[in-house]
Amino acid sequence: DAGVTQSPTHLIKTRGQHVTLRCSPISGHKSVSWYQQVLGQGPQFIFQYYEKEERGRGNFPDRFSARQFPNYSSELNVNALLLGDSALYLCASSLGNPAGEQYFGPGTRLTVT
Amino acid sequence: AQSVAQPEDQVNVAEGNPLTVKCTYSVSGNPYLFWYVQYPNRGLQFLLKYITGDNLVKGSYGFEAEFNKSQTSFHLKKPSALVSDSALYFCAVRDGGGGGADGLTFGKGTHLIIQP
Numbered sequence: 001d002a003g004v005t006q007s008p009t010h011l012i013k014t015r016g017q018h019v020t021l022r023c024s025p026i027s028g029h030k031s032v033s034w035y036q037q038v039l040g041q042g043p044q045f046i047f048q049y050y051e052k053e054e055r056g057r058g059n060f061p062d063r064f065s066a067r068q069f070p071n072y073s074s075e076l077n078v079n080a081l082l083l084g085d086s087a088l089y090l091c092a093s094s095l096g097n098p099a100g101e102q103y104f105g106p107g108t109r110l111t112v113t
Numbered sequence: 114a115q116s117v118a119q120p121e122d123q124v125n126v127a128e129g130n131p132l133t134v135k136c137t138y139s140v141s142g143n144p145y146l147f148w149y150v151q152y153p154n155r156g157l158q159f160l161l162k163y164i165t166g167d168n169l170v171k172g173s174y175g176f177e178a179e180f181n182k183s184q185t186s187f188h189l190k191k192p193s194a195l196v197s198d199s200a201l202y203f204c205a206v207r208d209g210g211g212g213g214a215d216g217l218t219f220g221k222g223t224h225l226i227i228q229p
Contacts (some may be wrong), residue, residue: 004156033216042203042219043157056216069132090156098207099145099164102157102217 002027004093004105012111013081021076021108026100031055032074033088033102034066049074050096066067079112086112115140117206119138119220126194127228134223136204142192143209146187147217151201160202161185164209174198194227201225 005024015017025032031050035043045058049068063079072093078085088109092102116139138144142174145164147210149157161172161215168180178189205217 035217040221041220042205043217045200045216045218048216058216098196098209099148099162101159101162103159104149106154106156 004103005055006089006091006105006108008108009108011109012113014113015081015083017081018077018079019081019110021089021091021110022077023074023076023091023093023105024104025072025074025091027095029095029103030072031070031096032072033092033094033096034074034076035092036060037090037107039087046076064082076088081112083112086110115206115208115218117204117218119202119204119223121223121228122221122225125226125228128196129193132189132194132198132225132227133193134202134204134225136187136189136220137185138187138204138205139160139185140208143206144187145183145209146178146180147205147207148172148176148187148189149203149205149219150160150186151203158204160189182228196229199225199227 007022033048034046037043047066050057052068068074088107090107091105093108094102118137126154147162148160151157163170163180173179201222201224
């Protein structure tokens with residue numbers, strides 16, 4: 001069975017640009033969450049979507065936005081990129097049960113120069 | 114607000130010896146606790162979780178964890194370490210009374226190094 005897939009694998013952008021990251025969840029999973037992992041730190045929660053609705057949001061500025069499509073795939077958008085946005089962006093899918101585990105994709109490595 | 118502390122940046126263990134990776138947490142409601150492992154240039158892999166019930170939880174690859182409510186701890190353990198266990202380990206928590214959002218709060222991670 002296919003796991004969580006993310007694209008692209010790596011991305012280099014310039015300050016002020018916009019970026020879109022994509023995620024496809026495990027088949028049957030209706031919830032997608034996004035995390036930012038800065039080097040040397042644990043992942044930080046950005047968003048959770050369930051059945052195309054935003055269910056939760058972490059402490060990130062409005063430059064970060066996301067959406068979930070009818071097929072449960074998801075996009076994370078970041079506007080006006082800053083150097084500090086350089087990180088590994090992880091997508092996780094789950095059934096949406098708060099007691100359930102999340103399954104993570106390999107991540108997208110974003111470098112902002 | 115919820116938080117997780119992993120007090121050790123690195124744990125060194127000889128192969129064949131028992132290992133412990135420490136984790137303490139803080140939540141306002143009932144804790145849902147998770148351990149994940151991350152290998153270089155890879156995403157996180159789920160190891161085990163505690164939701165309710167028996168305080169000793171068994172997971173993948175021979176790992177187990179003990180939930181201690183009075184000490185607000187959830188330490189990861191393995192009776193006999195393998196060199197292949199060397200990786201970065203994350204403890205995570207979610208508030209079971211969080212109203213539906215299932216965003217996890219992670220610790221900063223502990224590098225586990227198993228020496229041959």
